[in-house]
Amino acid sequence: MSELRLPELDPTSDRPVFKQIADHLRAAIDRKDLSPGERLPSESQLISHYDVARMTVRHALQILQSEGLTVAEHGKGVFVRSRPPVRRLASDRFARHHREEGKAAFIAEAEGAGVKPSVDSIEITESEPSPDVAAKLNLSGEDRVVVRARRYLLNGHPVETATSYIPASIAKESQIMEPNSGPGGIYARLEELGHRLDHFTEEIRARMPLRDESRALKLAPGVPVFHLVRTAYDQAGRPVEVCDTIMSSDAYVLSYELPAR
Amino acid sequence: MSELRLPELDPTSDRPVFKQIADHLRAAIDRKDLSPGERLPSESQLISHYDVARMTVRHALQILQSEGLTVAEHGKGVFVRSRPPVRRLASDRFARHHREEGKAAFIAEAEGAGVKPSVDSIEITESEPSPDVAAKLNLSGEDRVVVRARRYLLNGHPVETATSYIPASIAKESQIMEPNSGPGGIYARLEELGHRLDHFTEEIRARMPLRDESRALKLAPGVPVFHLVRTAYDQAGRPVEVCDTIMSSDAYVLSYELPAR
Numbered sequence: 119m120s121e122l123r124l125p126e127l128d129p130t131s132d133r134p135v136f137k138q139i140a141d142h143l144r145a146a147i148d149r150k151d152l153s154p155g156e157r158l159p160s161e162s163q164l165i166s167h168y169d170v171a172r173m174t175v176r177h178a179l180q181i182l183q184s185e186g187l188t189v190a191e192h193g194k195g196v197f198v199r200s201r202p203p204v205r206r207l208a209s210d211r212f213a214r215h216h217r218e219e220g221k222a223a224f225i226a227e228a229e230g231a232g233v234k235p236s237v238d239s240i241e242i243t244e245s246e247p248s249p250d251v252a253a254k255l256n257l258s259g260e261d262r263v264v265v266r267a268r269r270y271l272l273n274g275h276p277v278e279t280a281t282s283y284i285p286a287s288i289a290k291e292s293q294i295m296e297p298n299s300g301p302g303g304i305y306a307r308l309e310e311l312g313h314r315l316d317h318f319t320e321e322i323r324a325r326m327p328l329r330d331e332s333r334a335l336k337l338a339p340g341v342p343v344f345h346l347v348r349t350a351y352d353q354a355g356r357p358v359e360v361c362d363t364i365m366s367s368d369a370y371v372l373s374y375e376l377p378a379r
Numbered sequence: 380m381s382e383l384r385l386p387e388l389d390p391t392s393d394r395p396v397f398k399q400i401a402d403h404l405r406a407a408i409d410r411k412d413l414s415p416g417e418r419l420p421s422e423s424q425l426i427s428h429y430d431v432a433r434m435t436v437r438h439a440l441q442i443l444q445s446e447g448l449t450v451a452e453h454g455k456g457v458f459v460r461s462r463p464p465v466r467r468l469a470s471d472r473f474a475r476h477h478r479e480e481g482k483a484a485f486i487a488e489a490e491g492a493g494v495k496p497s498v499d500s501i502e503i504t505e506s507e508p509s510p511d512v513a514a515k516l517n518l519s520g521e522d523r524v525v526v527r528a529r530r531y532l533l534n535g536h537p538v539e540t541a542t543s544y545i546p547a548s549i550a551k552e553s554q555i556m557e558p559n560s561g562p563g564g565i566y567a568r569l570e571e572l573g574h575r576l577d578h579f580t581e582e583i584r585a586r587m588p589l590r591d592e593s594r595a596l597k598l599a600p601g602v603p604v605f606h607l608v609r610t611a612y613d614q615a616g617r618p619v620e621v622c623d624t625i626m627s628s629d630a631y632v633l634s635y636e637l638p639a640r
Binding site: 131141144145180211250344350372373376 | 392402406507578582587611633635640
């Protein structure tokens with residue numbers, strides 16, 4: 119508390135005291151008066167500074183933690199998260215100009231957030247689709263899919279696993295079969311193959327992770343995952359890819375823009 | 380198992396056995412061979428039908444549960460969920476034609492999903508905004524906000540709490556101050572007040588619920604929440620509402636459509 123200056127409570131405000139305290143700490147984090155990785159004032163210090171009950175302080179700290187701004191380390195105190203969520207702005211993410219600049223969505227986005235992206239565990243196989251993937255891709259009978267599974271990392275920490283399913287009739291003998299799918303990623307390849315992309319749909323669920331997912335993403339206990347399924351459609355209206363993604367919920371804020379028309 | 384006919388495993392498939400079993404059960408649920416509320420075959424029945432290890436069956440059942448298709452009731456078995464997630468299609472949700480037909484988004488959507496919507500606990504107050512809401516609404520100094528808090532229910536079960544913040548300078552003396560905001564909801568009122576809506580942004584986080592949230596939404600243990608914050612912009616580019624929403628993750632699939640341009 120020596121260096122950090124927190125304001126006093128405003129007794130005339132109609133904002134509850136615990137929210138005012140959370141506001142002060144949040145503002146200190148926003149201003150970088152409390153830097154990533156730094157320890158927050160202890161409960162006792164906050165109690166003495168604000169002259170409030172311990173429950174009030176705890177409630178304030180709980181808000182910050184639920185917002186993903188802080189992490190509590192048992193016995194050590196509460197720290198400013200050093201891995202702030204990446205804003206994943208869907209409407210920009212798949213912009214053609216990124217593909218034309220040779221950047222895949224994940225790379226463009228991570229660079230925007232100032233974190234170092236990497237990809238590992240790329241596995242490419244061919245198989246029959248699950249009924250769900252077959253339905254989403256309008257496949258029937260004998261149709262097979264190329265499956266590209268990979269894991270995405272930010273600053274070396276895994277944040278997302280993604281599995282793409284592309285009709286084998288489209289992907290076969292293209293660079294989509296290679297671990298390095300080339301500049302602009304598989305969407306750039308699909309466009310070169312004559313499937314100029316028109317739109318995507320994204321379906322988002324949230325749930326607790328399965329054990330394998332928890333391991334693959336090195337999730338802390340109590341951290342749910344986003345389960346995001348995207349389908350890419352070409353300008354003829356044909357679904358050309360389904361991408362099934364598990365994302366660490368504490369690494370991402372998903373962001374969308376919608377018209378009001 | 381008397382009535383339910385499950386196919387045999389395909390020994391030539393490259394799809395793992397537990398996924399094949401999950402596929403069969405999912406297909407039976409999709410076809411309504413297993414209806415909402417109905418009990419799935421027991422582990423023992425599945426083990427004997429497929430001639431596989433108990434862990435294989437458990438892994439298959441875990442997939443269905445993680446997809447929100449089933450619920451396990453301790454000591455009673457596994458049941459088809461009778462409260463399937465509502466698809467919340469953002470690009471249609473705020474369509475002007477719904478407002479013009481006098482329907483608020485939540486009502487239009489629930490009717491589309493065939494469930495009975497209701498709203499309770501409406502509270503309308505005026506207060507100073509939190510720093511975060513003030514920043515999102517471009518408010519400064521003395522500006523105040525009208526706060527509309529309410530809870531949404533589907534078939535009598537709470538699924539979402541939402542708190543809207545509207546600049547008091549806009550909402551004051553309008554029907555936005557009334558518990559019943561009139562046909563088309565507050566967005567219709569904002570448009571009548573000269574703020575024709577242009578677009579919305581939505582930011583989605585997922586996390587475990589706070590205790591109050593868990594109570595308000597009657598969440599089962601282990602069910603995370605979506606924390607969705609929407610900002611509405613008028614055609615002059617002014618933010619005119621921030622809506623802060625906590626949604627039960629097992630009641631919703633969030634769905635978005637994105638252009639590929």
